[in-house]
Amino acid sequence: MPEITAPSDKKIKLIVNRIHNLPTPPMVFTQVNKVLQDPKTSAYEIGAIISEDPALSAKILKLTNSSFYGLPRTITSVKQAIIILGLDVVRSLVLSASVFETFSKSKAIDKNFLDSFWRHSLSVAFMARIISRTKNFPSLLEAEEAFSAGLLHDIGKLVIFTHLPEEFKQVKLAVEENPDRLICQIEEEVLGFDHAMVGSFLAQKWNLPGELGNAIKYHHSPEDDESESITTLIIHLSNYLTKKALLQEDNQATAVSVAPSSSLVWEKLGIEQEKEDELIQLLQTEYIKAETFLNMARGQ
Numbered sequence: 001m002p003e004i005t006a007p008s009d010k011k012i013k014l015i016v017n018r019i020h021n022l023p024t025p026p027m028v029f030t031q032v033n034k035v036l037q038d039p040k041t042s043a044y045e046i047g048a049i050i051s052e053d054p055a056l057s058a059k060i061l062k063l064t065n066s067s068f069y070g071l072p073r074t075i076t077s078v079k080q081a082i083i084i085l086g087l088d089v090v091r092s093l094v095l096s097a098s099v100f101e102t103f104s105k106s107k108a109i110d111k112n113f114l115d116s117f118w119r120h121s122l123s124v125a126f127m128a129r130i131i132s133r134t135k136n137f138p139s140l141l142e143a144e145e146a147f148s149a150g151l152l153h154d155i156g157k158l159v160i161f162t163h164l165p166e167e168f169k170q171v172k173l174a175v176e177e178n179p180d181r182l183i184c185q186i187e188e189e190v191l192g193f194d195h196a197m198v199g200s201f202l203a204q205k206w207n208l209p210g211e212l213g214n215a216i217k218y219h220h221s222p223e224d225d226e227s228e229s230i231t232t233l234i235i236h237l238s239n240y241l242t243k244k245a246l247l248q249e250d251n252q253a254t255a256v257s258v259a260p261s262s263s264l265v266w267e268k269l270g271i272e273q274e275k276e277d278e279l280i281q282l283l284q285t286e287y288i289k290a291e292t293f294l295n296m297a298r299g300q
C-alpha cells in the first residue's frame with residue numbers, strides 16, 4: 001500500500017482502496033526526473049539516460065522535430081535536442097512521451113473515447129501554451145509547464161477508464177443522460193471522488209512538480225487552490241475555452257456541459273474577457289501542429 005501523505009484526506013484513501021495498481025511511469029522517466037532535481041545535471045547525463053531507451057529517444061526526436069517547436073534544422077540526437085531546447089523542455093517531452101507510452105499500452109476497448117480524450121487534452125495543452133504567451137510570461141519554462149499541465153489535467157479520467165471500467169461506463173451513461181450536469185458531480189456520486197482528485201494523486205505518485213499536481217487537482221475549482229497558482233488558472237480557462245470551441249464547431253455528441261469561467265479568473269490572469277473568440281481562433285490555427293502528439297498518443 002502506498003504511503004499517504006495527506007491522511008486527513010478521506011478521498012485519497014478511497015482512491016487507494018479502489019484503485020490498487022496505479023500506472024507507473026516508464027523507468028527512464030523516473031530516472032530523468034530524479035537527475036533533473038540536481039541543478040548541476042548536464043545535458044550529457046540526461047542524454048545518456050534517455051539514449052538507453054531507444055523507443056523513448058525516437059519519440060523525443062520525433063516531437064523535437066515536429067512543427068510544434070518549429071526548429072530550423074533537423075535534430076538527430078537527444079543530446080543535441082537538450083542543448084537546443086533546454087532541460088525543461090526535454091523534461092516535458094519525456095513526460096509527454098512517457099504518459100502516452102504508459103496509457104497507449106492499456107487494453108482499452110473504447111478507441112473513440114481515447115481519441116477524443118487525447119484530442120481534448122492536447123487542445124487544452126495548446127491553449128495553455130497560447131495563453132502563457134499572450135500573457136507574456138517571460139520564459140519558455142512557464143509555457144512548457146502550462147503545456148504539460150494541459151496535457152495531464154484530465155489524466156484522472158484515463159485512470160478511471162482503465163482501472164474502474166464499470167464505474168466509468170456508469171458515469172458516461174449518466175453524463176449522456178444529463179448533458180447539463182457537470183461530470184465532477186456525477187463522478188462524486190458514482191465513485192465518491194472525481195477525476196481531478198485521482199489525477200492529482202497520480203501526479204503525486206509520479207513525483208511531478210507540485211504546481212502541476214495542483215493544476216490537475218483544481219482545474220475545475222481554481223478558487224480552492226490556496227497556492228493561487230497561475231498554472232491552475234491557465235488550465236481552468238483553457239479547459240473552458242476548448243470546450244467552448246468544440247461546442248461552437250460541432251453540435252453534437254462529444255461536447256459536454258462546461259461551467260462558465262468566472263470573470264475573476266480572467267481578471268487574475270490579466271486577460272480581457274473580450275479576447276475569448278480571438279483565443280479560440282488561435283487554438284484552431286495552432287492545433288494543426290498536434291498531429292505528431294496525436295500519433296504518439298495512439299502508440300504509432
Ligand SMILES: [Fe+2]
Nearest residue numbers: 153154219220
Ligand atoms: Fe476535467
Ligand SMILES: [Fe+2]
Nearest residue numbers: 120153154239
Ligand atoms: Fe478537461
